Amino acid sequence: MDPAQNLTANSSPFVRPLVDSLVYQNPVDGSLNPWLAQSWSSNDTATEFSFVLRTDVTFSDGTPLDAAAVKQTWDEIVGLGAQAATANSLLSGYIESTVTAPDTITTRFSSPKSSFVQAASTTSLAPISPVAWTVSPQERCAGKFTGTGPFTLETIQSKERVTLVRRADYHWGPDSWTPGPAALSRIEFDLIKEPGVQFDALSSGTVDAATGISQRQIDSLAPNAFTRTRIQSPGIVYTAVPNTTRGPLVDEAVRRALNATTDREQLISLALGSATPPATSILAANTPGYLDSSGDLTFDRDGAAVLLDQAGWSIGPDGVRAKDGQRLSIAVTYPSVDLINGPLLELLQQQWAQVGIELSLRALPIAELSPTQDAGDYDLLVFNQGRGDPDVLRTVFAASAKNRARLNTDDPLNADLDLQAGQSDPAARTVTVGAIERTILARGLAIPLYETGVQVASDSQLTGYSVDGSFHDTRWNS
Numbered sequence: 095m096d097p098a099q100n101l102t103a104n105s106s107p108f109v110r111p112l113v114d115s116l117v118y119q120n121p122v123d124g125s126l127n128p129w130l131a132q133s134w135s136s137n138d139t140a141t142e143f144s145f146v147l148r149t150d151v152t153f154s155d156g157t158p159l160d161a162a163a164v165k166q167t168w169d170e171i172v173g174l175g176a177q178a179a180t181a182n183s184l185l186s187g188y189i190e191s192t193v194t195a196p197d198t199i200t201t202r203f204s205s206p207k208s209s210f211v212q213a214a215s216t217t218s219l220a221p222i223s224p225v226a227w228t229v230s231p232q233e234r235c236a237g238k239f240t241g242t243g244p245f246t247l248e249t250i251q252s253k254e255r256v257t258l259v260r261r262a263d264y265h266w267g268p269d270s271w272t273p274g275p276a277a278l279s280r281i282e283f284d285l286i287k288e289p290g291v292q293f294d295a296l297s298s299g300t301v302d303a304a305t306g307i308s309q310r311q312i313d314s315l316a317p318n319a320f321t322r323t324r325i326q327s328p329g330i331v332y333t334a335v336p337n338t339t340r341g342p343l344v345d346e347a348v349r350r351a352l353n354a355t356t357d358r359e360q361l362i363s364l365a366l367g368s369a370t371p372p373a374t375s376i377l378a379a380n381t382p383g384y385l386d387s388s389g390d391l392t393f394d395r396d397g398a399a400v401l402l403d404q405a406g407w408s409i410g411p412d413g414v415r416a417k418d419g420q421r422l423s424i425a426v427t428y429p430s431v432d433l434i435n436g437p438l439l440e441l442l443q444q445q446w447a448q449v450g451i452e453l454s455l456r457a458l459p460i461a462e463l464s465p466t467q468d469a470g471d472y473d474l475l476v477f478n479q480g481r482g483d484p485d486v487l488r489t490v491f492a493a494s495a496k497n498r499a500r501l502n503t504d505d506p507l508n509a510d511l512d513l514q515a516g517q518s519d520p521a522a523r524t525v526t527v528g529a530i531e532r533t534i535l536a537r538g539l540a541i542p543l544y545e546t547g548v549q550v551a552s553d554s555q556l557t558g559y560s561v562d563g564s565f566h567d568t569r570w571n572s
């Protein structure tokens with residue numbers, strides 16, 4: 095539940111309503127607008143940022159929001175280290191925050207960080223009450239914290255149900271929201287892992303809306319009885335990222351062959367449904383800086399075979415390629431709770447086998463996933479990373495950040511990742527980001543699969559409701 099320690103999108107629907115951010119990013123056009131902060135500014139080098147806060151905001155425990163509370167949240171996040179990996183990646187290079195007035199905080203970084211205003215719009219950096227920092231990280235994960243959001247946490251029932259209730263005094267939402275408290279007085283989230291059970295709960299009327307069912311199940315719902323909505327996620331698409339220091343994936347030819355032998359259209363049509371867009375870059379199409387690279391992601395199994403042949407990987411008697419006694423055998427690591435993508439990975443396994451690549455599936459519990467990633471104990475990782483700013487590329491690939499491809503510190507890609515982080519000219523930054531996208535694909539540092547999004551199906555009697563993550567408004571956009 096702790097927004098700073100939340101490493102997956104699974105809990106975002108019931109964490110976002112509890113906390114506000116300094117900045118609001120419009121989900122439609124990506125623009126940045128005031129929220130808890132009335133205004134902000136930065137120096138010319140994008141190393142120092144000042145935010146002027148509203149003075150009428152309180153945490154749900156009654157504590158006023160001020161610059162000191164924001165400073166404490168960000169300082170404590172840095173102190174959490176790997177326990178708050180995503181939040182810390184947004185604060186990389188953090189030197190200090192200074193309270194220059196009760197309502198003003200100034201934050202300094204050791205290197206340019208042009209994406210920081212957008213970072214301040216994320217749940218990961220949302221301020222929580224100072225009282226929350228007196229309890230353990232584990233207790234905050236269990237919900238022992240308070241935010242300034244339009245809802246408060248009422249109960250968590252044995253990991254089966256999360257119940258939120260409306261704050262009657264809430265009145266500081268972004269200008270695009272309906273003023274005042276939320277229209278919904280109460281929300282109950284039933285946590286159902288099995289998509290089939292979720293579908294039955296929705297179709298029987300046990301629940302009003304569901305977000306975990308497949309596109310095929312959504313398509314089978316009666317058209318007049320249910321509303322269907324797909325919320326596109328910006329950032330890095332659902333992708334497989336190779337550990338370039340391990341096994342056959344050290345060979346760039348192997349990594350490039352993985353992209354060429356991946357039939358994304360087939361993966362989507364057979365495993366996900368036609369409403370899911372195939373990846374056309376490492377970034378989703380609604381991310382600032384996106385470059386259409388679909389020409390570099392064309393399915394070409396014969397071309398993949400040529401790449402592997404030329405690199406010395408020969409087909410063995412069992413159909414698996416080998417080179418110098420090493421089999422072309424790799425494993426993909428993914429969260430065991432991810433039931434939607436399991437069938438897709440099985441299909442990917444079959445596709446790659448046709449060119450002589452042996453892929454095994456390694457499902458890990460969420461608790462084991464983060465330390466496994468940080469230790470580099472994997473061949474391939476599959477994930478998506480949501481963020482409405484191209485700096486997400488630095489977060490995932492830079493040697494100074496998550497470094498999921500395990501690049502050396504002197505890898506030239508690091509220089510470009512750092513360069514875009516400090517470019518204040520949007521046009522120049524777009525050019526740099528495009529070059530980064532091309533480099534990642536050309537070197538096989540990612541195998542993008544599809545653009546992620548939240549599939550929502552709801553009872554058609556629910557009208558005027560928007561799914562922006564906060565559940566504050568009551569406009570359901572179909």
